[in-house]
Amino acid sequence: MKSNPSTDPPAEFLARMSALLPAAEFAAFLAAFDRPARVGLRVNTLKISVPDFISIAPFSLAPLGDWEPAGFLVTDDSRPGRHPYHDAGLYYLQEPSAMVAAALLAAAPGERVLDLAAAPGGKATHLLSRMAGPLPDAPLSALRRGLSSGGLLVANDVHGGRARLLADNLARWGAVNALVTQAEPAHLAASFGPVFDRVLIDAPCSGEGMLRRGEPVEWSAAIVAACARRQRGILAHAPQLARPGGRLLYSTCTFAPEENEAVIAAFLAGAPDFTVIEPARHAAFERGRPDWSAAPPAIADQLARAVRLWPHRFPGEGHFMALLGRDGEPGDEATRVAPFRRVPPSGEQWRLWRDFAEASLTVALPEERIHAHNDRLYLLPAAAVAVERLRIVRYGLLLGEMRPGRFQPAPDLALALRAGDATAALDLWPDDPQLAAYMSGAELLQAGADGWVLVAVAGFGLGWAKRAAGRLKNHYPRGWRRG
Known part of the structure; x- marks a missing residue:
């Protein structure tokens, strides 16, 4: 590895990895730090098909693999983040390894899905694309697709600024069937209960997998231990969120066994109705390492079903993912969910909205889904459920807001059209x-x-x-x- 004191990974981290990996593997791992990070791009299939995007893409792309048909590597020196197609939400620039999470969780149309730590929105936008199902033969806008598909994504982040960034990225994606919340995991569990078909926990971690990118990452063994404690606390709420028969995806961008296999082992020991599921094994989807944990044999066997992504084997950064299934079938507690308490617009708000819609839109929006919050109007997800005592950052698609004597459409609406x-x-x-x-x-x-x-x-x-x-x-x- 070439020496650069300003961006080199900490010596203590390298010593830990050297102790974990065989000599030849550690040498290959170390050599990966001399290679540049790859730029990943995922096509927004809510708005455009992959073949149609390829036909207009102004940069060179290479497919990532069958596991994500909409995922690509940018293989030239272009700057896709500065192209107008990016501003229009035709794609998301996402680290390639991060695309694996939503692919493994495999959310389906009509499901209720929770992304518990969703900011900045890469995995949330990916989940929405999966939940919309295949594109119809005739091109439709994200708004029309949202009207014709069901399901609900609750995208959450505990930090206000990050939750607002998440809402902005979902707006650019053209999201209709999504609520953005700002809440602690315990508050989500108290508000919803075990009603989600799929739960994604992209846990806050020590970020070892990002060290290769040369970005400043504060790292120490103490930080690893603190992250592991926090991760166990977050994961402990999973039984209060995932329905019987549902699935949970735990993900980190770190190599540390304390934050990965050990966290899953501790969770399984306290939640015997959850089991690690063996996912489809695509190229470079390496197995978990039960030998790096002190788990008993029955749990250790399950840890091998996890997925590890290594920068010297996969065209991305370091990640760990474990897909877990919960025993049972959904009962009344999961299927009988109270609907969202919609607030209809006032008479004057209706008049101003209808004047705008009649004059400016060719698509009719179902008025029974239009929700008023202060001076703003939203198009609610069709499957929106009751939300008690939670801070809502985005109630579905923001249509616009009331100004004196007129309705002003939101950029969110433009991006869905x-x-x-x-x-x-x-x-x-x-x-x-x-x-x-x-x-x-x-x-x-x-x-x-x-x-x-x-x-x-x-x-x-x-x-x-x-x-x-x-x-x-x-x-x-x-x-x-x-x-």
């Missing part, structure tokens, strides 16, 4: 100077009737402008604008 979903649209190609001007906040010129205009890139909604006398006033959010 295709150009054909709006009565007036300015559809631009990525290299059109007008698009760059719009994304920088400039006013544009376009003849036509006064009113709201959806600005789109290659047919996919990006934001709003309001036309008056041939001038388009820019309503692209200031925080999203290009310098």
Whole structure:
């Protein structure tokens, strides 16, 4: 490994890994630190099919494997995070190993799914794509797909700033059937109970798997021990969240056995109705290491069913994942769930919303799902359930907010639409100077009737402008604008 004191992994960490791995394997592991990190890209199949995206992708892509047909490596020097397709939510830039979690959990249409520590949103967006099922033959917007599919994703993060970032990324994804909450695991368990078909716990960890990226990571053996204690506490709530017959995916981005096999072993010892499931073994999906734990034989045998991803074998960073199933079948406590307590808009709010929708949209939204919170209107997930004593950051899809005498559509709504979903649209190609001007906040010129205009890139909604006398006033959010 080339020496760089500012980014080299801690010597104590390397000594630990040297003691765990055979000499030849440790040498290969160490050599991986000299290779650059790979850029992963996952296509948003809520909005576009993989073949259709490949046909318009402006960068070179290599498939990751059959385990995730929408996952790719970016193989050239382009900057996909700066392309307008990224702003329109056509893909998510995600570390390749992190894509494995949602692939293993395999959420299905119609299910209730909890992502317990979801920020910034990579795994949550992946779960939503899986929950939507296969794309129909005729292209549909994310909004229309959300209206035609069921299921519910509860995406949670305990930290307010991270929960808001999560909500922004779900908005860019075009998410309809998702609630964003900000709550401790104990509060989630008290509010919902064991009603979720799938639960993802991407646990806070010591981040050893990210050391290869050269990013500053505070690491010590004491931090590893503290993370393991916290992880055990989080995982202890799983029986209060996953329904009988449901599945749980525990994930970390660390190598430490104390945070991986040992945490799962302790959980299984206290939750005998859970069992580690053997997943499909794809290339470089290595087994867990029961020999790195002090678990009794009955539990140790299960630990080998976990998945370890190593940077010298897999085109990504270090990860650990264990897929667990709960015995039994769902009973009344899991199937009889109270519906969300919707607050219908007031008479004036209805009038302003209907005026906007009639003038500006070609897609009809079910009014029985429109929820008012303060001056904002949301389209609720069809399967939204009662939420007691929890802070809600996002109630489904934000439609917009009330301003004096008018309704102002939200950028979230624009990002869930295709150009054909709006009565007036300015559809631009990525290299059109007008698009760059719009994304920088400039006013544009376009003849036509006064009113709201959806600005789109290659047919996919990006934001709003309001036309008056041939001038388009820019309503692209200031925080999203290009310098």
